[in-house]
Amino acid sequence: MNNLSVDHLTGIRDLTHEDIQLIFKMADSFKEVINRPIKKVPSLRDITIANLFFENSTRTRLSFELAEKRLSADVINFSASSSSVKKGETLIDTVNNILSMKVDMVVMRHPNPGAAHFLSQRISAKVINAGDGTHEHPTQALLDAYSIRESLGDVAGKKVVIVGDILHSRVALSNIYCLQKLGAEVMVCGPTTLIPKYIGDLGIRISHNLKEALNWCDVANMLRIQLERQEIKYFPSLREYSMLFGLNKQLLDSLDKRILIMHPGPINRGVEITSEVADSDQSIILNQVENGVAIRMAIIYLLASKIER
Template sequence: MSASFKAHHLLGIKDLHLDDIQLIFQTADNFKEVINRPIKKVPSLRDVTIVNLFFENSTRTRISFELAEKRLSADVLNFSASASSVSKGETLVDTVKNILAMKVDMVVMRHPMAGASMFLSRHIHAQIINAGDGTHEHPTQALLDAYSIREKTGSLKNVKVVIVGDILHSRVALSNILLLQRLGAKVMVCGPLTLIPKYIEELGVKVETDIRKALQWCDVANMLRIQMERQDIRYFPTLREYILQYGVSKQLLETVNKKIIIMHPGPINRGVEITSDVADSNQSIILDQVENGVAIRMAVLYLLAGKKATA
């Protein structure tokens, strides 16, 4: 059997076709079985070289991508901006063109500026996977989140998902909203109004400032981290006040008379957005998300690389 994958890059969820999304999920099912075998490696990408360009710190995403690449037998180059010529003043396009001149086939990039991967895609032909661009999009995270929900609920149709916390600075939130809605889920955002972007209702999401009401409404709660590093001004008086208003604890969950699925894209600030007893409870699928992340990234890499090589 064979299928066609329409996308040339994975820059964001916005321009991803619904058929492509279904194909990514279907392929991820196969890779999830592969990574649970005694020997977890397949030779599909053995003639592909991939560079991981990280202009911003990352643990989970970088390891997850690197593992996915290695499990597919690709050759992997790791690049972090702090230890490179970028600090000598080289531009993004020059850096990437130089790397590609060494016969690299694909680029996985994280960058602090929104739109960086889109900009790069206009200058190079190699396939690009956006691993997070500023506060814009983080498509593979959204794919693995939706995949993890689908695994628990069977389908995303009419599943109610609330995204809690720092929506303003979160690329995970935007990609999640776009993808979940595309798959038929209902989305709400919840947090202090200062951390919710103006006009977000125009995306068709509900806005709620009371965490209790939000938990009452939802089937799934995706808890985001408060991004201290992106907060140029104070968006709430103190962290303690935020915890009192929006932190999710066991006691709070017990007031809701249904079992909500708890998600977190990591890294967790234990005791801030969720308490340890919630993070480690059987309601939490945080570690399933991490496992699925490798399978989803393998699927994306496999499908993008699968196009007939032109060279």
């Protein structure tokens, strides 16, 4: 299998195990490329990519833009805060206007779940979901799994706990799909109010005790509390949250094994994770960021190979 089974990357749910392995294999090569003195390959020099960000982003947007430029694609950027969306233009109109400028691929972040899928059904360009509301964030999940594979050799058979705001997290959902497809065991851990009611149906474990969860796992992925998505109070105070579900050095040292610490960023230091833990040698947070560029190059390259000439 040398081609992806999908034409767009709207979610991990649509990918097969072989797709993910193919992306990882390509990412291995791109990781070597981005460590060369000249970190650029000419493969996509006849491809134009539009980055449409209807929601704020720093890391993902920079990572995508760098990946596109490393592949020699032409890149145009668009952000909702400075666009006609504010004037009432619909998503399809906005995108069709951009596509009429001969764009081959669209990377989109949007606050509405399903926005990337909606778009992929209606336009001819390839679509990559860079986060759609609380639904999926496939490239983040792929780079997380890739980072685990890099540090532990394999993802299959590993135990991964995702801690924090599962209810509002697209990273959590994509991670669950991705890790399960690769044969890992997954647990979510957080306050009852932030664990979706039916998430157990996905075949994962649920815990409300951080220490118990950490003792079980090989890898802990600490999510950020997404205060911007919470219309009501889900827990009494950030201080209480960090006492019960925050990871500090004392807790980490009290475990009888060495676990890997991950975080999709941006970190709220002192809330879900303390600085000591975030900067410790068990943390692979910065490896995740580096791998993000390689993984995105792999996905863009593989989807671009399906663009008809």
